[in-house]
Amino acid sequence: MTIKILVSLAYLGVVFFLGYKGWKETQQADDYLLAGRRINPFVMSMSYGATFVSTSAIIGFGGAAGLFGFPLLWLTFLTIFVGIFLAMIGFGKRTRRMGLALNCHTFPEFLGNRYQSRFIRNFAGLIIFLFIPIYAAAVLIGIARMMEVSLGLNYTAAILGITAILAVYVITGGLKAVMYTDAFQGSIMAVMMLILVVYTYSLLGGVTEGHQYLTDMAPLCPKSSRPEACSAGPRGQRSALPCG
Amino acid sequence: MTGLASMEMALAFWMSIGSCLLCVGYGIWKWNDAGTPDRVTVPVSKAE
Numbered sequence: 001m002t003i004k005i006l007v008s009l010a011y012l013g014v015v016f017f018l019g020y021k022g023w024k025e026t027q028q029a030d031d032y033l034l035a036g037r038r039i040n041p042f043v044m045s046m047s048y049g050a051t052f053v054s055t056s057a058i059i060g061f062g063g064a065a066g067l068f069g070f071p072l073l074w075l076t077f078l079t080i081f082v083g084i085f086l087a088m089i090g091f092g093k094r095t096r097r098m099g100l101a102l103n104c105h106t107f108p109e110f111l112g113n114r115y116q117s118r119f120i121r122n123f124a125g126l127i128i129f130l131f132i133p134i135y136a137a138a139v140l141i142g143i144a145r146m147m148e149v150s151l152g153l154n155y156t157a158a159i160l161g162i163t164a165i166l167a168v169y170v171i172t173g174g175l176k177a178v179m180y181t182d183a184f185q186g187s188i189m190a191v192m193m194l195i196l197v198v199y200t201y202s203l204l205g206g207v208t209e210g211h212q213y214l215t216d217m218a219p220l221c222p223k224s225s226r227p228e229a230c231s232a233g234p235r236g237q238r239s240a241l242p243c244g
Numbered sequence: 245m246t247g248l249a250s251m252e253m254a255l256a257f258w259m260s261i262g263s264c265l266l267c268v269g270y271g272i273w274k275w276n277d278a279g280t281p282d283r284v285t286v287p288v289s290k291a292e
Contacts, residue, residue, distance in 0.1 A: 041276060070248065073256035081263040085270070093279060211247030218249065 004151060012165070015181050019169025022177025032174035033105040037096075039179055047179040048084075050186030055142030056135070058189075070214075140166075 026032050039047075065072045102113040108128065112121025144159035151158075169177045204210035248254045 041271065045271065070253045070256065073253070073260050077256055077260040077263055080260060080267060085263060085267050089270070208247040213247075215247055215249045 014184055018180035018184055019173045019177040022173030022180050025176050026174045035175040035179055043179055043183040046186035047182035050182040055139045059142055
């Protein structure tokens with residue numbers, strides 16, 4: 001427990017330092033809203049990863065993977081190839097140039113200026129205003145539950161404390177603070193997930209052996225009146241299993 | 245097929261890893277490549 005607390009305090013110390021660094025480097029609106037339109041590629045990629053791979057991805061999709069099994073990997077492949085690779089290469093530069101030409105600082109402003117429509121701008125802003133807090137709440141719940149289980153903290157105190165910490169560095173430091181802290185958190189996540197994958201497969205005796213154990217569990221798949229149910233998850237662990 | 249029961253799953257598994265390596269490789273190849281300068285004109289649609 002002592003080690004957990006010390007590590008947690010060290011983590012918070014780094015987060016506060018990076019938030020302070022972001023605050024010091026924020027001088028104008030472009031810095032606050034767009035990180036000066038220029039950020040280190042490693043920071044951007046880790047920040048993107050940390051933002052995308054949030055509580056919903058690790059815990060939520062972890063649960064979905066337990067339910068649907070390996071077929072969920074198609075979602076992973078399309079997310080990486082289409083949602084990241086093709087999107088960044090095909091649309092990244094164009095989006096940046098349009099943003100510069102239109103001199104916009106937010107996505108609703110970008111849409112509104114591009115299509116010269118106040119309605120589009122306001123509607124996009126309203127959608128973000130309504131639904132981002134819900135998403136953020138899900139992420140904060142995940143963090144608070146983790147702290148409740150790991151450190152024995154009261155759930156309400158944990159969620160209020162985390163929210164306060166986030167509010168401090170996001171409001172004062174803007175996008176630079178957010179990206180620096182995200183990059184730190186994303187780096188930790190990348191390393192730990194790699195360790196988790198390697199450790200899990202090594203416990204199972206290797207990649208092929210691990211998958212074979214899963215294949216051997218196929219008879220445990222519950223029978224269903226829907227033939228397609230056997231091809232997904234537990235609802236079946238792999239695809240194309242014979243039903244019945 | 246690394247122990248997976250079907251070709252489709254092995255395909256999804258290896259394509260996920262492959263696309264990840266593609267992203268990393270492309271990023272290393274184009275590291276800090278600013279590309280062409282930011283000078284564009286954007287056709288703006290008629291105002292409402």
